[in-house]
């Protein structure tokens with residue numbers, strides 16, 4: 348009896364441990380649990396009947412099987428592979444003949460996802476009619492696992508057509524359940540052997556189904572996630588392409604904008620900054636004196652006379668005065684006086700009315716009217732004939748103009764800047780320039796020294812022109828080698844800054860890609876630097892008179908050539924009377940070449 352009681356106690360204890368084992372099975376979380384079960388079973392085995400031990404070991408076996416199934420299916424995230432794996436596992440674990448996995452679709456219908464025969468042949472879609480749809484349906488609606496070992500005779504299913512039609516015998520079906528929701532079912536059968544499945548098989552199927560449902564849901568989530576990710580990626584790619592297109596467009600527009608801004612900036616600079624003193628390059632004393640003088644000149648309205656050889660920057664200085672002064676937003680009109688013909692002088696300066704003379708087909712504004720409120724820059728003023736000088740003087744005295752052929756007198760407010768490369772006082776002394784006009788123009792006198800007299804500015808100017816060239820051609824600025832600088836500094840630059848500017852442009856272009864311009868690029872005439880022929884002083888003593896005459900002859904010839912044989916102009920330029928020039932030409936046996944008609948007095952009506 349005691350023994351019997353003891354046995355009963357043991358049984359209770361084992362049953363308790365079995366409950367624990369079941370619990371563990373349900374959790375089946377990992378190897379440590381299995382170890383625990385093994386431990387429990389081996390501890391208990393000594394006190395149990397052999398049948399009981401057999402049952403326990405079977406239970407334990409199932410646990411192991413389940414664990415391996417769990418590990419197996421849990422690791423698969425590809426949905427279709429997972430479904431295959433589940434059905435193969437179930438068939439293997441339950442020794443079933445056939446196996447099916449169905450999922451409930453969105454509309455609540457059943458979809459056969461996988462079907463397997465014992466030979467592992469894929470029977471999918473071809474034979475779903477060989478399955479008891481009624482049992483499947485019942486499992487899904489009741490959310491309970493179903494077993495029958497003689498479907499033909501089972502009261503619950505006997506009336507289901509397919510069971511009888513297909514002589515289905517042993518069937519098990521378990522719902523695939525996530526929480527309370529049934530997402531499908533696992534169905535296995537054995538058609539010929541009755542009693543093939545036991546309750547423990549159903550438990551196992553149920554447990555596998557529970558694990559499978561979780562794995563399926565996971566895989567579906569993973570698949571959904573992948574799909575979403577793909578969609579996101581595609582969207583992201585699309586956004587990136589759009590972004591790229593947008594940024595290209597923005598870049599294009601901003602570079603267009605930058606170009607527009609640059610050209611605007613350039614024209615602004617042209618109007619305002621190009622002609623401030625920063626654009627007058629030079630550090631030499633004469634240039635510094637010039638700046639000091641300009642400071643006092645720009646703000647005033649008084650006439651300025653600029654004297655200097657050609658190319659010394661007379662127009663540059665005139666512009667600097669205008670564009671730094673109060674008239675900067677008003678017109679700056681520049682005209683070379685020697686290019687105006689005697690006949691058209693009045694019309695050019697004061698304008699004409701339609702019909703004033705042959706060819707006056709429309710009303711025409713003169714330079715004074717165009718420059719009203721602004722500045723009129725008259726270059727080469729020393730070349731005006733006496734007649735032209737008087738006409739100019741008149742307007743300067745009363746500030747009034749009348750268009751040729753017109754009646755109205757107009758007041759004009761014009762700042763006058765004149766320039767000359769000649770010495771006006773000497774011309775005046777010779778009676779070639781009106782003294783009164785000279786005094787009117789010469790209120791402020793600016794003398795620009797020739798470049799050869801401010802050699803220290805040459806490297807600065809050269810560098811400035813190289814930079815300018817680089818900026819306009821969009822290339823990096825070049826530098827000059829020391830020997831090239833030496834050559835440039837030694838040259839006497841008869842054409843002054845203009846000649847240097849041309850030489851630098853030539854060098855920058857000719858030196859190609861070379862970053863440093865060496866002496867061998869420099870123009871041959873600068874390299875050999877022959878002094879101007881008219882100025883050659885013979886090394887050996889020669890007859891002075893003869894030499895002077897030779898030089899005089901050459902100068903006259905050059906001047907005649909320059910003015911295309913025009914003797915009046917040549918005489919004026921050389922400070923001679925027309926008669927004096929004629930006599931010298933006769934003495935030297937010279938001809939005026941292709942002579943242009945000499946100047947006659949203007950035929951225009953006076954103002």
Ligand SMILES: Nc1ncnc2c1ncn2[C@@H]1O[C@H](COP(=O)(O)OP(=O)(O)O)[C@@H](O)[C@H]1O
Pocket residue numbers: 626627628629655656657658659660661662663664808811844845848
């Ligand atoms: N000091 C200077 N700094 C920079 N450029 C100069 C300077 N002097 C003259 N230039 C440039 O040399 C060229 C000739 O000048 P310009 O004023 O036309 O001379 P001019 O009227 O005396 O013949 C112009 O391109 C001018 O910009």
Ligand SMILES: [Mg+2]
Pocket residue numbers: 658661662726
């Ligand atoms: Mg000039």
